[in-house]
Amino acid sequence: METTDSPVVTSLHQSDKNEMQSENNIDSITEVEDHMTLPRIERSKETKLLDTLTENNSNPRYLPVDIQKEEAVVFDVSETVKAPEDGGHEDSGEFVVAMLARGKLEEQDVCKRISPPILETSLEASTHWDEDVTAETWRQHRKHVFVLSEAGKPIYSRYGSEEALSSTMGVMMALVSFIQSGDNVIRSVYSDEHTVVFMQQGPLVLVSVSSTRQSEQQLRNELLYVYNQIVSMLTQASITRIFEHKKNYDLRRLLAGSEKILDGLLNLVDFDPSFLLSAVHCLPIASSFRDSLSQILQKAITPNLVFSILIAKNQLLTIAQEKMVIEDAKLDPSDLHLLLNLIGASSAFQAGEIWTPICLPSFNPDCYFYAYISYLDPPECTVCLLLLSTDNEAFYAVAECKRKIEEAMQAQNALTSIAKAQSYSVSQVGVSDLRHFMYKPFDVPDNHHQLTQFTSPEMEAPYDSEEEKMRLLDLYRDMHGRIHNTSRPLKLIYHVGLRETLLAWVTTKFELYTCFSPLVTKSCAINAITKLLRWVKKEEDRLFIRYPPKYSTTPNASKS
């Protein structure tokens, strides 16, 4: 057994595969309880928290396990496992070093690693809060996400009500603090069916239980998005302060009404590759038109205005930024994703002009911007203007900017042109056998202050159903995971599947994922990519924001 000096990564393996009768036999966190049923049970003083949990559950199975520090690095308890007393679960588990397990998985064919077909569409309305958490359907969700406080108090669950899940979350926290008591950090648990990823951010613990076969890093990124969305509403500083003040504070009080925003985020994460690529997708429009929109934004300014963002159909049209601010720090695509999600997740913004504090966590997790949000085309509400100021009193001045923008757009009949703008079809590229692609360039001019972007055509047949869309995205996610594998990164993957052929390629200038019909040959695919790159080059002014416009609104600037 080799020793790693990185934090413990544990892996849960089904020791006897024959016992796996149903696909969903071994499952999520409730089973993990059973694996905690270890014989070397000793009451340890450090794990008070576990003791309280035990009292609540009045179940001796939750007793803490004492791990000596030397052993804690490699978490191997296979010899010590015995069958659970209750006999309810026949499976016995073993923890093995994850790296080994992961290595084995790597060798398997992509096809086998792709997650099972979606059992239910994740875009169902947000009725999940009243779901029966003991039902099999609840266990079968592709991806669960839980947020809890260090005291084990539930904060958010993607499916099912937090109250109903409080004991499950208690077990999660028990796992976290149990490993912590050995001066270590639990990062993930692997089973054949699920990957459980843990992430601690300040006083919050986030857990993802996924059957999607995404890489741990990808799941971790998704959890970070969830954390950041929470921070965007409360700021990191106030979360820290609250829990310093009161360890068992119920954070749901402060997040009331925002469950929908988190649900929306997790749906977007599943269906929108922007999150996977950490890049922004903008609506393709003629560069001259984009420039004229940018100029409109540039002209409508007021002191302390820092970002002016124009969005249509949930995609970026243009973004103008304050010069000084952007020199200090650049707007991270992830912050923009959170803003887009916020706007998309609630129809409340259609009511009138909104003025709300919002934190951009990647920009600065501890302070608020004040966001003015208003749709420019009521009642359709597809074109949205977002103006961010650092001054909480600036509403009327910022609203005046909107008036100016509205007038200027009216004069140019811009709304009509925006309404006509749409994403493109892959057929426009004119490369046969090419079904879909995602292209993320690194070589855009002014890269340092540039917003990372990517371009991608509409998903068309055969990827027009929700299931097929998800299947293609899962294939992309798998390729992405292998390309960005920290221990063995790859530059080029050519994957021949039954239903399509995929080619992923990363250079210093771009990251590209392509999907071809299954009968394409390797040379054909490479040819096609050359053509595709030529096409993107030709169209880049239309597909990307080439030079994000800037303005100066610092109070002492000479702008009378």
Next chain:
Amino acid sequence: MTTRGNARTNGNLPQTKICQFKLVLLGDMAVGKSSLVLRFVKGQFDEFQETTIGAAFLAQSVCLDDTTVKFEIWDTAGQERYHSLAPMYYRGAQAAIVVFDITKPETFERAKAWVKELQRQASPNIVIALAGNKSDLADKRLVEYEEAQTYAEDTGLLFMETSAKTAMNVNELFLAIAKKMPKTDTQNPTHAARHRGVNLQDPDAQSSRSCCGN
């Protein structure tokens, strides 16, 4: 701040006086603040009205004899996380509607707390109205009409039970507020600026919280 002047330059129309007032809605979450406003402004009602984020700004006018009263309405979010921001919205407001849900006594208690806060911290002449909303759910009533009315009388508030769903008393409430407002003509830009509600002299207004960028 020159941008503000050209917003209203239409001089003094002789026929009607136009008065402009800042009105803020406060109250616990899910008592129906947005529903009341949308019923008043757009004549709409949505059973599944979404939670307000921050605060929404809307405008609507009512006519009173020879005066047009234009309300600039701040519909605030009721969640606890926005509570500390409330002063930003009620500062400079000439009118406030504090809303509670007649089926939830705790929202009535919350409403009383808001009234107290307004009387302590908002403009001294602010006109406060108390609205017992969801009167269409009278069979589930847990706050008695008399109780709320007695409280309103003792505290010097306007009081009405309203239903954004059936539109009962919604326009009446805004009209009653309009009648109580002092009718000085706010078309004159100096007035207008003052009534826009941003008090540049207010020392509290200097945002100690202003973040990045300066």
